[in-house]
Amino acid sequence: MNDAVSKPAGEARTSAGDNAEKPGRDYSETLFLPQTDFPMRAGLPQAEPKLLQRWEEGNLYKRLRETAAGRPKFVLHDGPPYANGNIHIGHALNKILKDLVTRSQQMLGYDSNYVPGWDCHGLPIEWKIEEQYRAKGKNKDEVPVVEFRQECRAFAEHWLNVQRQEFKRLGITGDWENPYQTMAYPAEAQIAHELMKFAATGQLYRGSKPVMWSVVERTALAEAEVEYHDxxxxxxxxxxxxxxxxxxxxxxxxxxxxxxxxxxxxxxxxxxxxxxxxxxxxxxxxxxxxxxxxxxxxxxxxxxxxxxxxxxxxxxxxxxxxxxxxxxxxxxxxxxxxxxxxxxxxxxxxxxxxxxxxxxxxxxxxxxxxxxxxxxxxxxxxxxxxxxxxxxxxxxxxxxxxxxxxxxxxxxxxxxxxxxxxxxxxxxxxxxxxxxxxxxxxxxxxxxxxxxxxxxxxxAPLIFRNTPQWFIAMDKTVPALGNKTLREVALTAISHTRWVPATGENRINGMIENRPDWVISRQRAWGVPITVFVREDDSGNVVELAPGPNFAKSDELTARIKASFAESGADAWFEGDPRRFLEGLVDNPSAWTPVYDVLDVWFDSGSTHAFTLEDPEHFPGLAGVKRVVDGGKDTVMYLEGSDQHRGWFHSSLLESCGTRGRAPYDVVLTHGFVLDEKGQKMSKSLGNVTAPQDVIKEAGADILRLWVAASDYSDDLRIGKEILKTFVETYRKLRNTVRWMLGTLAHYDPNAPIPMQMPELERFILHRLAELDGQVREAYAEFDYKKVIALLSAFMTSDLSAFYFDVRKDVLYCDPASSETRIAALAVIDAVFRRVNGWLAPILVFTAEEAWLARNPGASGSVHLETFPDTPAAWRDDALAEKWGRIRRVRRVVTGALEIERAQKRIGASLEAAPELYVADADLRALLATVDMAEVCITSGLILMEGEGPEGAFRMEDVPGVAVVSKPAPGRKCARSWKFSTEIGADPDYPDVTPRDAAALREWDAAHAAKPAA
Structure with missing residues (x-):
């Protein structure tokens, strides 16, 4: 084991011989100093891949599902990114935030499943293939459409695999081996099926009206595909x-x-x-x-x-x-x-x-x-x-x-x-x-x-131009929707959804209230075709639509097309004459014209709920989802950037409302965008881009995760080298606190009987755990991760490192092994570690796992398979907390006075002092008399005095009626604990230590004398 660098009784420890009046025994081996293999330097870039490999080899995702079987489900349905390039910092924010949700909901007691997904169709991918064609001097229009589509598929598959590895490196847990893809054959079949539902219910129509048109890309664009520039x-x-x-x-x-x-x-x-x-x-x-x-x-x-x-x-x-x-x-x-x-x-x-x-x-x-x-x-x-x-x-x-x-x-x-x-x-x-x-x-x-x-x-700039397009009607009364319009159904569904932050409801409500009919057709090649047939009159007007509200065999036609797509994909529409699907359903198939436009990619992504949440064959982990809206107890969340009110949230809402009469989600959470440190948009030309790959390489993914969790995601976030430095420092403090607990717990015997009556200080820390348990659970339930970080940072740095641990180091390091106070402190630290490490686990996934393994060496489990530890309500003691709050305020005055003494070099360590503490208030003085204030203030002695104190005494304005006069500690310095005492040498067998340390040494010597020589 490696000895941890630590501070016995609050001070730096070297060797007892350096401080004894004459050469004597080296007592360092008798101290219970922290010992742990958990390194001070995290080395996250090297350590994290090993943990990822461990999770993969142990099939953590499968074990999570097995562990959570039977619990209510909390499903975060993934908004599909485009498979067309390396991930950027916006992707990292989005995916980490999703992982915070799924991991915390799992530890709150849900079966929190996450199936990642990808958008694989559409203009972004098709455009990349066209760029490659232009570079080679090829003409897209001269290439058979199926061959072109296959090139698009291969391109998407390549980048899907690249992004999958990059997302996994962020520590995201999910069904990575079985993601959903809009280009998967079953998915293409279901997308076409969803479109044909709109056709069969009379919501689909062909119209000629002005739409935003890209001359460069030769297609109509939806509002979600449009940017506004000067x-x-x-x-x-x-x-x-x-x-x-x-x-x-x-x-x-x-x-x-x-x-x-x-x-x-x-x-x-x-x-x-x-x-x-x-x-x-x-x-x-x-x-x-x-x-x-x-x-x-x-x-x-x-x-x-x-x-x-x-x-x-x-x-x-x-x-x-x-x-x-x-x-x-x-x-x-x-x-x-x-x-x-x-x-x-x-x-x-x-x-x-x-x-x-x-x-x-x-x-x-x-x-x-x-x-x-x-x-x-x-x-x-x-x-x-x-x-x-x-x-x-x-x-x-x-x-x-x-x-x-x-x-x-x-x-x-x-x-x-x-x-x-x-x-x-x-x-x-x-x-x-x-x-x-x-x-x-x-x-x-x-x-x-x-x-x-x-x-x-x-x-490139767009133009409005009148073109024949396919639309989904917003204001047509539809019998299948209870004789309501799609707009009416969608507005009702919005009001039944929880929006985080709440302002999201007003935003999407306004968009649905004012939006025109949904133009769903694109004059492109890479996508799911609009699988309908039209029969026209001499003027080109649509007389009948198949499938359609007046087409008697719509169900059979839909089934044929869906089955064909499920077997060979949407290419089936382009590989032969689509009118073959009409054989036997109409007298003259040649009288019908197939549509070759493809669907707006937002219709694809808007349909993802239909082929993930409702497809137990391909996604068994999501089988049996029964939402509250359907009389169940399961929850479905959508989480994306705030721009998706007009994108994925919007199209998913319209698609689900038009086919199912309700929203596809119960909770919608939105986040802002990532800017540089000055609040500017990131741009390669400006040189202000922060790439997640670079951050991971230099500092580790846990630093990125800490940045996401600690930031206010409801607004735009900032990132850069200086900002990341602050999170590295925050992480260092959290890690060192965890490390000290691990080192101290190396001496903990969980079988040792815990005292019937815990010391007050331990009971105060247990109270803080009970208090935090409710606050942390509530923050996680409210998706308020910055509050979790704020609560835990304050607790670990202020309550633990700067107070409780500092006070208890003397007992933990120097008391006899049989000391009830020491045993009680170790039991409390164990309780603290298990809760703090669990509470941190959804955020610092690698560090929490590393700490869990250090605490449970050789175990095959994982901190991520656990739920947040139950914390007894009986630990809560508000009266005791109020008392220790008053004690700690007085302690601040004492430590403030000692800091001045240090600065003036009148003392080197607080144990060299035995101050006089003047307290004017009788009740406060009586309260302080019930505790060992010298122990609390880490001094060798302390005299509690009545009154305001002499002129020149140290005071703090915010702690009135309390004054401190610094005095040197009488007696000699203990060679083992470094306390000053007039009782050193009282035990003749141990002439250079205090009676407490002599008792500890006698117990230690007896225990080690009984052991056979190595």
């Missing part, structure tokens, strides 16, 4: 000549609009105004020669915005003619109306329509409306469809194709591009502006820096 746009002020009006004085006037997307002008079909904004008719009185805005022009503009508009148009002078209500203008003419090269394409009427979203905060107070290129614009079209039809626009126009170029049918601008293949601005804006100038319709232009949607993958 972008500089060209702005234009355009006049639309009044066409039909009941006010003849307006026949020469123009309505002025302002837009940041000049390229959408060819798609304009209306102008929107507000019923609450004040408008006026304005006349240009003076303008420079050749100016776009001409003298005599009549403009209709919002009063609040006219000054800024005229300034932009370089108008020198203007006058307000009168108030004007836009309702008196029925229609205007398109700016390109009558242009010969347009050949009548723009000769339709442009109606004036009221809209709630129009304001006078910017622009002109009028909103140029292109129904194919904006959500508000589209809603206006839907609300006034008949007006648009009468004006010559029966359907939402298609003007821009998937490549960002105007369709050939768009007069004047056919082929011009809004964005090119790299996401750079094309020639469309320039050409539109040139034509507006030629038409005399442009009065001003400018530039605007503003927040604009970009693809989260390519980082």
């Amino acid at each position: 972008h500089q746009s060209t702005t234009i002020f355009v006049k639309f000549s009044v066409r039909d009006t009941s006010d003849v004085s307006l026949s020469d006037a123009s309505v002025v609009i302002w837009t940041t997307t000049p390229w959408t002008i060819p798609a304009n079909r209306a102008i929107a105004y507000s019923k609450t904004v004040a408008y006026g008719l304005y006349k240009v009185l003076a303008a420079p020669e050749g100016n776009w805005a001409k003298v005599g022009d009549l403009y209709v503009i919002a009063d609040k915005l006219v000054e800024a508009t005229m300034k932009a148009a370089k108008v020198d002078a203007y006058e307000r003619i009168r108030d004007l209500d836009p309702a008196f203008i029925q229609t205007c003419s398109h700016p390109f109306h009558g242009m010969p090269e347009a050949k009548g394409f723009y000769d339709f009427a442009v109606p004036m329509l009221p809209a709630d979203y129009v304001t006078d905060d910017a622009g002109t107070g009028f909103v140029h409306t292109a129904p194919g290129h904006g959500a508000d614009d589209y809603i206006t079209f839907i609300n006034y469809r008949q007006v648009f039809a009468e004006a010559g626009t029966a359907e939402v126009p298609h003007t821009v194709g998937p490549d960002g170029a105007y369709y050939p049918s768009v007069a004047i601008f056919a082929g011009a591009r809004v964005l090119d293949d790299k996401g750079k601005e094309g020639d469309a804006n320039k050409k539109v502006i040139e034509k507006l100038v030629q038409a005399g319709a442009l009065i001003a232009r400018g530039r605007l820096q503003h927040s604009y949607p970009h693809s989260w993958r390519s980082k």
Whole structure:
């Protein structure tokens, strides 16, 4: 065994001979100094992999399930990361936080199962394969779709394996050998099945409306796939000549609009105004020669915005003619109306329509409306469809194709591009502006820096464009949902879910209240196909859907497709004609058209509950989950970053509510993002990235876990070298406390009879354990890990190391082996160790296991197979705690006085002192008289005195009525315990020690004399 460096009676120990008055016996071998193989230097980077290997070889996950069999289940359903690269610090935060949940819930008495999962489909992975193709000069469109999909699968599988090892290295426990994957054949089959449920219940429909579109990636994007960045746009002020009006004085006037997307002008079909904004008719009185805005022009503009508009148009002078209500203008003419090269394409009427979203905060107070290129614009079209039809626009126009170029049918601008293949601005804006100038319709232009949607993958700006897509309806009354809408069911489910922090409920509630129909189709190759068939009329409208609410054999068709996918995966849809699934179910399969779009990857991840929590064949550890909502007692938690209110939490909620009428979770916990030490976003270019792999290599995974646990995860977290240094220091203190307990317990005999009446000091520590037991359990139950760390750090550094252990070292090291006080102290330290190590286990998984093994050498078990130790309620003694709280406040005054003596070099150690302690309050003085204050203050003596104390005595403002006068301890220094005493030599057999130490030596000598020589 290695002797631990420690402090007998609070002081550094070398050899008794160094302090005896004359050379004598070396008493160090008679002291019960701490002995342990648990090293002071953790060496976590080297020690942790060995523990991981031990857990793997012992199949810890399987043993956890066996140990917890029959308990209520607490399932943390994993939000799937993308299998497309090494993990980063955000992954580490997320996975460690999940592990804190599962491990602590297991130790609280649940069967807390964790099945890790991965998102394997979707644009992030497909994009990586396309990048590889481009680097090799290959064209994706020339490769058979199944071959391309197989390359995507192989890529995902590679990174899944890489990430699995990186996650395991963080100390995450789970079913790593049997994770769920969205690309697994059974999973693809179930995803398709979930989609077909929406189709069969009438919630799925094909519609044509503007969606956010990536020209670079050639696909629609959901809101969750969009980032907003600053972008500089060209702005234009355009006049639309009044066409039909009941006010003849307006026949020469123009309505002025302002837009940041000049390229959408060819798609304009209306102008929107507000019923609450004040408008006026304005006349240009003076303008420079050749100016776009001409003298005599009549403009209709919002009063609040006219000054800024005229300034932009370089108008020198203007006058307000009168108030004007836009309702008196029925229609205007398109700016390109009558242009010969347009050949009548723009000769339709442009109606004036009221809209709630129009304001006078910017622009002109009028909103140029292109129904194919904006959500508000589209809603206006839907609300006034008949007006648009009468004006010559029966359907939402298609003007821009998937490549960002105007369709050939768009007069004047056919082929011009809004964005090119790299996401750079094309020639469309320039050409539109040139034509507006030629038409005399442009009065001003400018530039605007503003927040604009970009693809989260390519980082390129997006456009809104009208495309046929597949949607799940939010506001359709569905018989299968109890004649409620999906929106209504989802909002109810939100209110039945526990949100941590509680603000998450308001956030997702607002998103569900205001979200449009869910666009679930993507024009990509790597994903689960939308496994439906459509029958169309001559106009391309969907007449019937299979499976669908009117398709008699929907169940059989669904079963066929699901069985095929379960056997050979979703590739089955692309490997032959999908209409083979219709054979025998319809008279003429060729009359039906299969859909080849793939599902939005958020639909994949939103369906994960269906093929993990409800699939006991592939995930037996989750078999039998019966949630409270279903009359059971099991709990399902989802835990992800706060951005997932619009991502995974959102899609999972809609998917489950649309197919099961309830949320897939009972508890949802969200965390913030990781920033650098200055609060900035991490970036390789800034050099401020903290990689979890680097932290583990330098300090160990337990340091990362401590950082996660001690941080307020409800907000953004910061990390960096300096921050990690503080956690290394915190860890060092915790480890050394554990190490001292292990070393001291080397002398503990669990069979020794514990005194019937524990000393007060031990009973106080037992009280603290009982108090902490309730607090720690509650904190873990509330997922408040920073409180756990705060409680345990304070207890281990203040109550234990700086007080209890310091006070008891003299007894533990120097008392006879038979001392009842020493036996009681060892029993209490054993109780402390078992609880503290258990409470730390979910956080410091490696250190707690290392300590458990040091305490139980040769054992085959694990601290992680245990539950938190039961703590008797009888240990709680609030009156005793109040008493010792008062004693410790007085002790602070004594130790403060002794620190000054040390600093002045009047003493070297506290045992050289025997201070006078003055206490004015009689009750406090009587309380102090019931304990050995010299022992409590680690001095060789202490005299308790009445009164305020003399002038010049040491005092502390926050402990009134207490004063200390330092005095040297009388007598000689004990060669064994270093206490000063006038009784040294009272026992002639041991002339250089105190009577207590003589008794200990006599007992030690007798015990060792009885042993045969080695």
